[in-house]
Amino acid sequence: MTAANYFSATYTEAREKFRTAAKAAGADLISYVNPNKGPDGGELATDVARIGSRDARRLLIGMSATHGAEGFCGSGIQTGWLGEQQFSALPSDTAILLIHAINPFGFAWVRRVNEDNIDLNRNFIDHTKPYPENAGYRELRDFICPQTWDADSAARSNAAFDDYARRHSTIDLQAAIMNGQYWDKEGVFYGGNAPNWSHRTLLAALSPYAATVTHAAFIDLHTGLGPSGYGEIISNHTGPAPGATRVRKWFGAEVTMIDDGSSTSTAVTGDTQIGVDAALPHTQVTGITLEYGTVPVPAMIESVRADNWLHIHGNLDSELGRRIKKQIRDAFYTDERQWKETVFARAVDVLHRSMTGLSKPDLVAA
Structure with missing residues (x-):
């Protein structure tokens, strides 16, 4: 075998x-x-x-x-x-x-x-103590987790991400999205309460x-x-x-x-x-x-964002839903x-x- x-x-x-x-x-x-x-x-x-x-x-x-x-x-x-x-x-x-x-x-x-x-x-x-703040996520939240998932929302989000990376750095952008947050229950990288x-x-x-x-x-x-x-x-x-x-x-x-x-x-x-x-x-x-x-990391992050949108706002049984499920599977498994x-x-x-x-x-x- x-x-x-x-x-x-x-x-x-x-x-x-x-x-x-x-x-x-x-x-x-x-x-x-x-x-x-x-x-x-x-x-x-x-x-x-x-x-x-x-x-x-x-x-x-x-x-x-x-x-x-x-x-x-x-x-x-x-x-x-x-x-x-x-x-x-x-x-x-x-x-x-x-x-x-x-x-x-x-x-x-x-x-x-x-x-x-x-x-x-x-x-x-320790859920009995104040949670750490992720200021970058809070600033970018509506672009990380948009209400719609289409070409227009992607363009707006990517512009916001590019601007943040210019003002900070690419690794700071990754950290803002991925490090974790504890207030947005419908968002990505949510740590729970x-x-x-x-x-x-x-x-x-x-x-x-x-x-x-x-x-x-x-x-x-x-x-x-x-x-x-x-x-x-x-x-x-x-x-x-x-x-x-x-x-x-x-x-x-x-x-x-x-x-x-x-x-x-x-x-x-x-x-x-x-x-x-x-x-x-x-x-x-x-x-x-x-x-x-x-x-690549940007593709991996996009798959997580897409899957989050799908389960919060989308339809799993739609053509877009099936594409997103394949996208996240491929992002974490070759x-x-x-x-x-x-x-x-x-x-x-x-x-x-x-x-x-x-x-x-x-x-x-x-």
């Missing part, structure tokens, strides 16, 4: 492949059922597979579909890891936890967000390990930024944090950092690393985002054999380097 066969065309197919591979690998499976249904009326769930001892002191966590539409890639990687028995030489003190489709609604409906229009990677924030279902599910899936795991590695699988097919290793830690030091030890010069400008990603608020740290408060967690490129083969090979390499990092005392020490 080639790596391309691990990838799926729908959430339902991806879930079946993952569960079948997990059972064949002898994994323990737990399912967290989402209260919503998929477009086919089928069940939505986050499936969690564990290989290794329940009492292991070291834990490698791999998660897919933080952003639902990115689950096509992440699920294929997880299924391939299981199908190729990448964990056959697992040390006795180490366990693997694969969290499949943490945002099953977004995966099934081919949306980046969840059932509440919330971006999960902006939701892990309370922990959402996927947020609570991640904590529930990890909390049983809080008392036993001393060291953990976390790989959050993403797509949408960077050169097509390239897997960028982005540190989930910044500055002089011990986690950032460990990531550099594990991956060397390949690591990019959000805070020094080397990453394709801008800084976001409320990311999943915060949730992992909260669920494992006594664990030394080393986290990365493995980010695969698909299309359905070509060579892309899948390249993506999977990189993921296997990163997986084994993460396992090595966990296993060696000199690499887990900060």
Whole structure:
């Protein structure tokens, strides 16, 4: 079987492949059922597979579909890891936890967000405190999320974006749109005003390990930024944090950092690393985002804006609706054999380097 066969065309197919591979690998499976249904009326769930001892002191966590539409890639990687028995030489003190489709609604409906229009990677924030302000988003809101989706509205929005980039910078424009906001419930990159279902599910899936795991590695699988097919290793830690030091030890010069400008990603608020740290408060967690490129950033952002307009104002069953759904799928998943083969090979390499990092005392020490 080639790596391309691990990838799926729908959430339902991806879930079946993952569960079948997990059972064949002898994994323990737990399912967290989402209260919503998929477009086919089928069940939505986050499936969690564990290989290794329940009492292991070291834990490698791999998660897919933080952003639902990115689950096509992440699920294929997880299924391939299981199908190729990448964990056959697992040390006795180490366990693997694969969290499949943490945002099953977004995966099934081919949306980046969840059932509440919330971006999960902006939701892990202290909701009891004042939310951070995103002045750029507030300024550009009506151009980011127009009432209509046609050539005229596109021209107005692009003119406003060009003007903002001239007055600030292209990266500031990306940050204004993508960094997150907490007041516009019908807008893009909305972080929500309370922990959402996927947020609570991640904590529930990890909390049983809080008392036993001393060291953990976390790989959050993403797509949408960077050169097509390239897997960028982005540190989930910044500055002089011990986690950032460990990531550099594990991956060397390949690591990019959000805070020094080397990453394709801008800084976001409320990311999943915060949730992992909260669920494992006594664990030394080393986290990365493995980010695969698909299309250029402007095209990716446009797909998110188009999908947002479609679900707020448009008609899913229209010709325009079908074009937009294809647009966002293509923006976060390249359905070509060579892309899948390249993506999977990189993921296997990163997986084994993460396992090595966990296993060696000199690499887990900060």
